[in-house]
Amino acid sequence: MNVHDALGEWSIRPGPIYARLAAALRDAIENGDIAPGTVLPPERSLAARLAIGRSTVVQAYGRLREEQLVVSRQGSGTWVAGARRTAATKRPAASLRLAALRDPEVPVDLATAALPAHARVRQLIADLGRSDDDCTALLDGPGYLPAGLPALRSSLAERLTADGLATIPEQILVTTGDQQALSLLATHALQAGDTVVVESPTSPGMLDVLHGLPVTVRSSRPVTDEGSDLLDVLDRCRPRLAYLMPTLGPHGRMLDHASRGVLARKLAERDVLVIDDASQAGLAFEPAPPLAAFVSADNLITVGSMTKLHWGGLRIGWIRGPAPLIAALARAKARVDLGTPVLDQLIAVRLLCVEDNVRAVRVAWLRDRLDHASTVVRAALPEFSFAPPDGGMNLWLRLPAGTATAFSEVATRFGVAVVPGSALSAQGIADDHVRVVYARPREVFEEGVRRLAAAWQRYRTMPPDTAPVLL
Amino acid sequence: MNVHDALGEWSIRPGPIYARLAAALRDAIENGDIAPGTVLPPERSLAARLAIGRSTVVQAYGRLREEQLVVSRQGSGTWVAGARRTAATKRPAASLRLAALRDPEVPVDLATAALPAHARVRQLIADLGRSDDDCTALLDGPGYLPAGLPALRSSLAERLTADGLATIPEQILVTTGDQQALSLLATHALQAGDTVVVESPTSPGMLDVLHGLPVTVRSSRPVTDEGSDLLDVLDRCRPRLAYLMPTLGPHGRMLDHASRGVLARKLAERDVLVIDDASQAGLAFEPAPPLAAFVSADNLITVGSMTKLHWGGLRIGWIRGPAPLIAALARAKARVDLGTPVLDQLIAVRLLCVEDNVRAVRVAWLRDRLDHASTVVRAALPEFSFAPPDGGMNLWLRLPAGTATAFSEVATRFGVAVVPGSALSAQGIADDHVRVVYARPREVFEEGVRRLAAAWQRYRTMPPDTAPVLL
Numbered sequence A, B: 001m002n003v004h005d006a007l008g009e010w011s012i013r014p015g016p017i018y019a020r021l022a023a024a025l026r027d028a029i030e031n032g033d034i035a036p037g038t039v040l041p042p043e044r045s046l047a048a049r050l051a052i053g054r055s056t057v058v059q060a061y062g063r064l065r066e067e068q069l070v071v072s073r074q075g076s077g078t079w080v081a082g083a084r085r086t087a088a089t090k091r092p093a094a095s096l097r098l099a100a101l102r103d104p105e106v107p108v109d110l111a112t113a114a115l116p117a118h119a120r121v122r123q124l125i126a127d128l129g130r131s132d133d134d135c136t137a138l139l140d141g142p143g144y145l146p147a148g149l150p151a152l153r154s155s156l157a158e159r160l161t162a163d164g165l166a167t168i169p170e171q172i173l174v175t176t177g178d179q180q181a182l183s184l185l186a187t188h189a190l191q192a193g194d195t196v197v198v199e200s201p202t203s204p205g206m207l208d209v210l211h212g213l214p215v216t217v218r219s220s221r222p223v224t225d226e227g228s229d230l231l232d233v234l235d236r237c238r239p240r241l242a243y244l245m246p247t248l249g250p251h252g253r254m255l256d257h258a259s260r261g262v263l264a265r266k267l268a269e270r271d272v273l274v275i276d277d278a279s280q281a282g283l284a285f286e287p288a289p290p291l292a293a294f295v296s297a298d299n300l301i302t303v304g305s306m307t308k309l310h311w312g313g314l315r316i317g318w319i320r321g322p323a324p325l326i327a328a329l330a331r332a333k334a335r336v337d338l339g340t341p342v343l344d345q346l347i348a349v350r351l352l353c354v355e356d357n358v359r360a361v362r363v364a365w366l367r368d369r370l371d372h373a374s375t376v377v378r379a380a381l382p383e384f385s386f387a388p389p390d391g392g393m394n395l396w397l398r399l400p401a402g403t404a405t406a407f408s409e410v411a412t413r414f415g416v417a418v419v420p421g422s423a424l425s426a427q428g429i430a431d432d433h434v435r436v437v438y439a440r441p442r443e444v445f446e447e448g449v450r451r452l453a454a455a456w457q458r459y460r461t462m463p464p465d466t467a468p469v470l471l
Helices: A003-007 A017-030 A043-050 A054-066 A096-100 A119-127 A135-139 A150-161 A177-189 A206-212 A230-237 A257-268 A321-336 A344-354 A355-380 A404-413 A442-460 B003-007 B015-032 B043-050 B052-068 B096-100 B121-128 B133-139 B150-162 B177-189 B202-210 B232-235 B255-267 B321-336 B342-353 B355-380 B404-413 B440-459
Strands: A069-072 A077-081 A172-176 A195-197 A215-218 A241-244 A272-278 A300-303 A316-320 A394-398 A433-437 B068-071 B079-080 B172-176 B193-199 B216-220 B242-246 B273-277 B300-305 B316-320 B394-398 B433-438
Touching: A003 A017, A003 A043, A043 A054, A043 A404, A043 B043, A069 A215, A069 A344, A096 A344, A119 A344, A119 B133, A135 B121, A150 A172, A150 A316, A150 A344, A150 B172, A172 A177, A172 A321, A177 A206, A177 A241, A177 A272, A177 A300, A177 A321, A177 B321, A195 A206, A195 A230, A195 B342, A206 B321, A215 A230, A230 A241, A300 B096, A321 B177, A321 B202, A344 B003, A344 B342, A355 A394, A355 A442, A404 A433, A404 A442, B003 B015, B003 B133, B015 B052, B015 B216, B043 B404, B052 B068, B079 B355, B096 B202, B133 B342, B150 B172, B150 B300, B150 B342, B172 B177, B172 B321, B172 B355, B177 B202, B177 B242, B177 B273, B177 B300, B177 B316, B177 B321, B193 B232, B232 B242, B255 B300, B316 B342, B355 B394, B355 B440, B404 B433, B404 B440
Parallel strands: A195 A215, A195 A241, A241 A272, A272 A300, B193 B216, B193 B242, B242 B273, B273 B300
Antiparallel strands: A069 A077, A172 A316, A300 A316, A394 A433, B068 B079, B172 B316, B300 B316, B394 B433
C-alpha cells in the first residue's frame, strides 16, 4: 500500500496536525499497511500531497523517529524500521472502494454513492415470513443455492427479455451486489500478464478488483465522450477484458441509443470479453438497453444491480452472459461463498414486481435534487464547472486549478467527504475532478457545499509549497 | 476439470444408460468443462469408475464419434475434437462442494449437510422491520459495511469472550458463511508455490478453495485420531497454512479438552498460520473451546458459522484473529463483495441472544436422530461400520469393500445421494468411506438407507470388470 493510501482519514483525529499525521503513520506501520523498509515520501512532497505545511511533516517524522518506528539518514531520507512478525503473510493493495466509503466521523458524506432504503423495501421486509408460503418453502430447505434463488434468476431473465435482451434463467448468476459480479468475472477471465482496458474515470470497485490481480490496466476516454478512443485503445492493447460504463459512470453520462448499437456491433467483432456495467441503469432519467440487446454475441456480458435503486444493504447483483460461462461462474461462486443469502433474494424477487414504480419515484426525487444541487453549486463554487448528469447520484465537478487529491484532503478537514478523480482512474489521472454525491436531503447537501466552499477558499490561498498548480 | 467430475449427475438423465452418458459428455464438451484435445479415459477404466458395463461406454463414445464431437484412433484412444470459441477464457477446477450439493432430482438427499431453519429464525424473520428501530436505522443508512455490522462484531466478540476466548470487535470479520471465511483467508495468506496441510478427511469447501489456487496440498491423519501425524507432517512440509477440524470434521469426532491445549501450544510454537474450523461447534454434543482459547498466539485463527446451527440460507460466518489481519481481510472483503447483506446480520445478532436455547433443542433432536439412524444402518447395512459421532450431522460409514466413488455412483442411480470420501480428501484417498447425513426426518433417512442397501446389493454383484476391489 502506498503511504498516502495508508494514511486514511488521518486529519480527523484529535490533536495538533503534526500529531494526527504521526498517529496515522504509527497505526499504518504497526498494522503492516506500510511495510518495514518502506521509504517514506520526502517531507516536501508529502506536505504538498496532504495540503499541509512542510514543517508539520518534519515534526511528525521527528516524533516517529523518537519512537524508533522510522529511521532517517542524511541523503537517504526516512524509512520504516525493521520487520516485526505478524500473522498476515502478505498485504492487499489499498482498497480504493473502502477509501470511497468515508469515515463516519466526517460530518457530511458526499462520497458514498448509495441511497437509504426505498419505502417498498421496508414494507417487504416487514411482511417477510408472515403468511408467506414462498418464504416457508425456503426456510424448510438447506438454503444452499450457489447460482441464486431460481425464482430470482427467472424474474431477472423475464425482466431483461421484456427490456429487449432475450434471456433465459440459465444465463443469470445472482451475486452479492455488483461488486461481487465484477470480482468473479475478472478473477475468472484474467490470467497473470493479461491486459484490461477501462475508461477514465471508471468504477472504484472495478479498480479495486484489478489492483488485486497481476494484470496491466490501460485507460481510454469514456465511451460517452464524443470521439472516444476506446476502439483504438482496444486494437492497440489487445486486452483480454474491457470494462465499460455506457450507463452512468462517475461522470453521470448515458451513451445514446444509436451509439450503443454502433458500439455493440464493433465490440462483438473483436476478440475481447466486454463487461457492460449496467448497475446504475435503474437511476437513468431516460433508460437505454444494455449493449448485448443490440447484437447477439457471446463476448458481451452485462452486470446489473438492485442495490443502487433500492438499498445498498440489500446487496443483490447479477451477471447475464452465455449459459456455459454462467455455469462456470456459479462453480466459482460456490467456492467463494456458496451463495448469496437467500432472504435478500426473495425480497429482490418481490421488488422486481414493483420496480417500475420504485424507479419512477426515485427518478423524480433525483431530478428534484439535481435542480436544487445545481443551483447551490453554481452559487457557492462558481469557479467549478460540470455537465448536468443524465441520472445517477453524482456531480462530476471540474476544479478550476489544483489537484482533486489535495483538495479533497482539505475538504475532509473541513468536515465534508468527496471522492477525488484520482481514485476513479487507473493511472491516477482525472485528478482535475471530484465526484460529489448530490442525492442527499437538501439541507445535508447545502451544508456539504458550504464546507466545500470554505475548503476551496483555504486550499486556493495555501502557502507556496502547497499551492495549487494551474492545470 | 477431469472427465469424471464434468459428468455430474449423469445417470439421472432419461433414456438408456449409454444415451445418458453420451448426453452428459456432450454437455460437458459443449460448455467447455472438458476442453478440446482432452483424452477421454479408456472405456474399461471409465466403466469401472462409473460402475457400468464397458460396452455401455463403447456405445456412448460411438455416439459422440458419429456427432464428430470426439475422435478415436487405434492405439491413441479417444479425445475431444478441435476448439470452438467460447466467451470463457479459462475454466475453474471442479467445484467439489457443488458436487456435494446434489441434484434436486435425486429423490433422497443424504449428501447436503444442512438443516432447515430453526423456529427462532422463522420468528425473527417474521418480526423483522416491525416496530424495529435497529432495522430502521440500518435502512436509513447506505448499507455498506465491509467488515460487518458493528452490532454483530460486538456480539460475536462478547460471545467468544464468554466462552473463554477474550476477543474485541476489531478481531472479528463477518463473512458470507464459513465458506467465504476460508476463501478469504486462503487467498490472503497463500502465494503461488506455497504448501498447505489439511487432514484427511477434511472439509469439501476448503478443498474447493485450495483446488482453485496454485498451491500444493498435503494431508495428515485427523487430529482427532490417536497418534495423528499432523505435527510430523507440519515439520516435514513446512506449510504456510494448516487447516484443521478438531471440532466435528466429516468423521464427526471432537478433540478432547486436554488434547486441545497440548495441540494449541505446539501449533503456537511453529511458523505456520493455522485455521481452526469451529463452524460446526454449535452442533457438538459436548462443546469445547477453540484452540486459540488455550494459548495467546497470533498464528491461531478461528473460523465460525451461524449457518450450521440456525439455517444454511442465513449465510453468516466469521473470522476471529489479530486485529491487523482482520483489517487486511476487511479490505479484501470490500474488494470481493463490499460486505455481506445487512438484514441477515441483524437477524444473526438476535439469534446470538437465544443461541444456547437453539443449541439445546438442536442437540437433543440430533441425539434422537442418531440413535434411530444407528439402528437403521446396523440393520440394513450390517457390513458397513462406523464410530458414533460426537455431534454434527453425519455418519462416516466405512465400506466393507470397493470404492466409495463407484458405490456412490450406483447409489445415485438408486435415488439416494451421499458424498464419497474421495471428495473429502486432497489426494482422493479416504475412498473407503461415504459421508451420510443422518440429520433428517426418520422416514426420509429410512427411505435413503433402503435405497443405499439396494445399491450395495447391486454394486457387490456387478460383473467382473466393474467389481469392487477388496480393500
